[in-house]
Amino acid sequence: MSGLYVHVPFCKSKCGYCGFYSAPDAYHLTEKYFDAVLKDLSARKKKKYDTLYIGGGTPSSVSPVLLSVFLEKLFSAIGSDFAESTIEANPESVSEDFLSVIKGFGFSRLSVGCQSTDEDVLKLLGRIHGRDDIFKTAELARKICPETALNLDMIFDIPTVENYVQMQTLADIISLSAEHVSAYSYSFDTEFLKDAEPCGESAFIDVKRALGAVGYGKYEISNFAKAGHESRHNIGYWKLEDYDGLGCAAWSLENFSGGRVLYGKVSDVGSYIANPTAFAETDRTEGSAAMGQELVFGLRMLDGVDVSSLKYRYGDLMNIFDGRIETLVAEGMLTWQKDRLKLTEKGELLLDSVQEYLWDCLP
Numbered sequence: 001m002s003g004l005y006v007h008v009p010f011c012k013s014k015c016g017y018c019g020f021y022s023a024p025d026a027y028h029l030t031e032k033y034f035d036a037v038l039k040d041l042s043a044r045k046k047k048k049y050d051t052l053y054i055g056g057g058t059p060s061s062v063s064p065v066l067l068s069v070f071l072e073k074l075f076s077a078i079g080s081d082f083a084e085s086t087i088e089a090n091p092e093s094v095s096e097d098f099l100s101v102i103k104g105f106g107f108s109r110l111s112v113g114c115q116s117t118d119e120d121v122l123k124l125l126g127r128i129h130g131r132d133d134i135f136k137t138a139e140l141a142r143k144i145c146p147e148t149a150l151n152l153d154m155i156f157d158i159p160t161v162e163n164y165v166q167m168q169t170l171a172d173i174i175s176l177s178a179e180h181v182s183a184y185s186y187s188f189d190t191e192f193l194k195d196a197e198p199c200g201e202s203a204f205i206d207v208k209r210a211l212g213a214v215g216y217g218k219y220e221i222s223n224f225a226k227a228g229h230e231s232r233h234n235i236g237y238w239k240l241e242d243y244d245g246l247g248c249a250a251w252s253l254e255n256f257s258g259g260r261v262l263y264g265k266v267s268d269v270g271s272y273i274a275n276p277t278a279f280a281e282t283d284r285t286e287g288s289a290a291m292g293q294e295l296v297f298g299l300r301m302l303d304g305v306d307v308s309s310l311k312y313r314y315g316d317l318m319n320i321f322d323g324r325i326e327t328l329v330a331e332g333m334l335t336w337q338k339d340r341l342k343l344t345e346k347g348e349l350l351l352d353s354v355q356e357y358l359w360d361c362l363p
């Protein structure tokens, strides 16, 4: 599988917790930016992709006319025959025109950044939409593009926010019957709320059980889907499959026999427009480090990592972990299922520590 990601960096404002690159005051550059993305594409080797993901930033916040012109050109360059195509949106900017564009271009998934349905929490996070915008967005999306599956993003374990408030968000999200839910634990690497303690117990297990009870299968540490609606594009990221990333701050990954290279674009709209085909960063990993990377990333998937496949491709390099895998199994955080190494529920709760512990061994 190979994926294409297009970064649309424009946002109406900057959320307090956001660690992604976004450009709140750059809408006047939208047209030039899309032209630059197409130039960036023309310099790539691949001309066909299995999945497409238009993310941000806030793709729904740009002019639907400019978005439509861009998509027309993009699809005429790479075709429109994807196994999956996703576009992201935020509730304050989802208009009928935007949804008509999605329908017209046949997007199979619409991913909406809800985060919370509580007005005070939305303000705390610096979101500019209200609770009602979320419900209106879901209703309008079902009406205008009923064939498009819906993903709703939420954040839980937000410091200073009581657990029952976050559980109400979860109940609201469930009431919207989306095909897919992404539920992120609040652990953003920013200064925002960094000294505050999460309020009450971790909601991690409650979220998993509540979604499981209404038919959502957990397939990745933060992602839940009704059967057949798992995100193929995102699975490609966690399995470190090839992808091209177009746009500022976007990364591309290319595998080769025994390793992989990551290429990164500059995190600045103006600099990207000036030179869209240049890469600002390159990171090459091979041998035991590449194998270890694949194992550590792959543990995010709930079906775990096929260690026999790693051995086949990299040789028997498992000893680089210096007995740590055995320790994690003995501590009840990892478990073997034939040749697959998986997280236990305890391991899911402590994923960051598990990954760090293994990561430390990599050269």
Ligand code: SF4
Pocket (backbone or CB within 6 Å): 010, 011, 013, 014, 015, 018, 019, 020, 022, 056, 057, 058, 090, 113
């Ligand atoms: S809308 Fe998303 S990308 Fe934009 S600032 Fe907020 S969290 Fe960041």
